């Protein structure tokens with residue numbers, strides 16, 4: 032079969048692949064615990080359900096403008112004003128099928144063949160693949176001090192005349208780190224002065240713990256929305272726990288939004304009408320909903336830290352946001368794919384190999400699930416990896432036998 036070179040070079044999404052593996056094991060009746068996926072267990076906000084239901088009941092479910100309904104855009108304008116202190120126009124916004132499409136459209140609209148996009152490790156798995164899909168070159172920058180915090184000096188070394196954009200995700204998937212304000216300021220100022228786009232993937236920006244705050248990049252630029260290099264992507268998936276609704280958006284200058292709208296028009300047309308109404312319901316509804324989700328996740332973070340701190344041999348950084356952490360398991364195994372496979376087979380626990388995020392020897396653990404799953408999942412991992420633990424245990428009615436990696 033003749034498949035294009037480009038398509039062949041794109042790897043699958045490891046998290047979606049693991050979901051599928053876990054689903055198949057569950058179908059066989061195995062009590063799998065999923066610490067892989069980033070998806071809160073909350074119920075959809077009622078205002079989102081009502082928004083969608085009203086639209087459906089109206090029987091008027093048609094195409095909307097490609098870049099989103101005027102009323103959803105109005106809600107996004109309000110959101111941008113409240114959360115970013117920026118007043119933007121409807122022409123500065125495009126609504127997409129999830130933040131994933133926002134990022135793809137953005138990269139597709141900005142990157143010429145051979146243009147370089149700087150991606151900071153540990154990074155969300157899709158960034159490098161998206162850059163490749165636009166025939167661009169992903170340039171991965173890993174902090175040389177071994178931490179999860181990007182450093183300007185490492186980034187400066189990677190910048191070249193081909194650098195088109197830098198992607199920033201804080202709080203960060205997969206490390207859970209919130210980048211320091213001084214770093215955000217430095218990188219915004221650098222990008223503005225050099226004419227490099229700074230794509231701020233803010234999908235977790237309100238899921239921050241311990242009284243911290245994700246400071247918007249806009250705070251550090253005097254440029255208005257038409258001239259700033261700062262571009263913001265966001266969506267309802269994480270902050271409202273509405274992963275299945277597939278609504279995201281981009282805030283950028285008019286010309287870029289116009290181009291992205293053309294790209295989207297030829298690709299998917301508008302996002303689904305009913306789902307746009309749901310997103311509008313969430314954005315216009317009571318926002319205490321977000322705070323209660325945040326508190327639940329913060330509590331989960333505390334549970335996961337307590338469990339991991341008593342896990343011999345591993346090293347873990349305390350996440351300041353998101354619902355992920357990225358412990359270092361090199362004391363047990365350098366190869367994170369082997370380790371994740373081992374834990375799935377032996378302990379029936381799904382984790383995501385760190386190598387997928389550019390950090391070999393680590394595993395991403397999600398604490399977006401229930402406290403019960405988190406505690407039991409980590410207890411099983413400890414059992415599987417501790418040579419002193421009993422050789423046999425029961426998981427449900429299934430006898431599991433431990434053997435070494």
Ligand code: PMP
Nearest residue numbers: 129130131155204234266268279
């Ligand atoms: N950016 C990051 C960092 C993410 O983790 C995700 C989802 N896992 C997305 C973007 C995409 O979110 P959406 O569900 O809106 O497509």
